[in-house]
Amino acid sequence: xxxxxxxxxxxxxxxxxxxxxxxxxxxxxxxxxxxxxxxxxxxxxxxxxxxxxxxxxxxxxxxxxxxxxxxxxxxxxxxxxxxxxxxxxxxxxxxxxxxxxxxxxxxxxxxxxx
Amino acid sequence: xxxxxxxxxxxxxxxxxxxxxxxxxxxxxxxxxxxxxxxxxxxxxxxxxxxxxxxxxxxxxxxxxxxxxxxxxxxxxxxxxxxxxxxxxxxxxxxxxxxxxxxxxxxxxxx
Numbered sequence: 001x002x003x004x005x006x007x008x009x010x011x012x013x014x015x016x017x018x019x020x021x022x023x024x025x026x027x028x029x030x031x032x033x034x035x036x037x038x039x040x041x042x043x044x045x046x047x048x049x050x051x052x053x054x055x056x057x058x059x060x061x062x063x064x065x066x067x068x069x070x071x072x073x074x075x076x077x078x079x080x081x082x083x084x085x086x087x088x089x090x091x092x093x094x095x096x097x098x099x100x101x102x103x104x105x106x107x108x109x110x111x112x113x114x
Numbered sequence: 115x116x117x118x119x120x121x122x123x124x125x126x127x128x129x130x131x132x133x134x135x136x137x138x139x140x141x142x143x144x145x146x147x148x149x150x151x152x153x154x155x156x157x158x159x160x161x162x163x164x165x166x167x168x169x170x171x172x173x174x175x176x177x178x179x180x181x182x183x184x185x186x187x188x189x190x191x192x193x194x195x196x197x198x199x200x201x202x203x204x205x206x207x208x209x210x211x212x213x214x215x216x217x218x219x220x221x222x223x224x225x
Contacts, residue, residue, distance in 0.1 A: 004157075031211050040123060042204060042217040043158075050211070058212075090157060094211060102148060103206075103213050105157035 002026055006091050006106035013081045013113045021076040021109050023091030030096040032074035033058075033103065034066060036087040043090060049074055050096075081113045118207050120216035128224045133177075133192040135219045137205030140186065146208040147188045149179055152218075153201045161203070164188060175199070195223045 004025045013019055023032065030051050035043040045058030047066040055066045063085060065077045074093075078085060088110050092103040121136040139145060146165050150158040162173025169181045175198075179190045188205060200223045205216040 033213065035215075040217055042120075043215040045212065045214070048212065092158075092213070094213075096211065101146065101208055101211060102160050102163055103158075103208075105150075105159075107157045108155075 004091055004093055004104050004106040006089075006109050008109060009107065010110050011112070013078075013111065015081060015083060015113060017081050018077070018079050019081065019111075020078075021089055021091075021111075023074045023076070023093075023106060025072055025074075025091075025093040025104070027093060027095070027104065028071070029093035029104070030071075031094045032068065033092045033094075034064070034074065034076045035090045035092065036060065036085075037090060037108070038087050046076065046089075081111075083113045085111065086113045087111060118205050118214055118216040120203075120205050120219050122219055123217065124220045124222065126222040126224060127195045129197055130194050133190070133195045133199065133221065135190040135203050135205075135221065137179075137188045137190065137216060138186050139188065139205075139207050141207070141209070147179075147181065148206040148208065148213075149173065149177070149188075149190050150204045150206060150215075151201050152204065158204060161190070195221075197223050197225065199223055 033048040034046040049068040052071040067075045091106040094103045117140045119138045148163045149161040164181045172178045202220045
């Protein structure tokens with residue numbers, strides 16, 4: 001199994017450009033998440049989804065949009081990129097449950113906005 | 115909202131020495147707690163998780179963590195550090211399937 005796959009792995013954008021990050025999971029997980037990782041700040045939740053067709057805001061949602069049209073895919077969009085969005089982005093998924101829930105992570109996307 | 119605090123952004127130990135990475139959570143209701151490890155240029159990998167079954171949790175690579183409700187802590191330990199343990203470690207709390215992460219602790223292991 002591939003687990004959680006993110007594409008692309010690296011990207012450089014100019015300020016004002018748009019792009020979409022794709023996350024795909026093959027574990028039939030209900031929950032999916034997008035985080036950004038910045039030095040000294042850990043991982044901060046951008047948006048998440050509790051199931052196909054649903055999305056919700058996390059801690060730092062401004063400047064990002066998401067969609068979950070298919071259960072296995074969770075897309076993160078930047079409509080007008082800003083230098084403050086330079087970061088490493090991680091997608092994760094988790095099964096629904098109370099006791100055995102854990103988050104499974106992709107390898108990350110390193111985004112630089114110049 | 116749930117929050118997780120990791121004390122010490124950088125910890126340096128000698129090979130063979132005890133590793134202690136600190137994590138405190140803030141919640142009146144103990145959440146599910148996790149420790150993840152991140153090696154350079156990789157994603158996060160689960161080390162261990164606390165799900166209320168036992169207060170001392172053993173994980174992979176010889177790591178363990180003890181949940182102490184009275185101290186709202188979930189510190190990570192390993193009796194003897196290896197060079198391969200050098201990585202960044204994140205404590206996380208799960209509150210209704212939303213995961214909150216601490217700011218991370220980079221572990222350096224000196225030969």
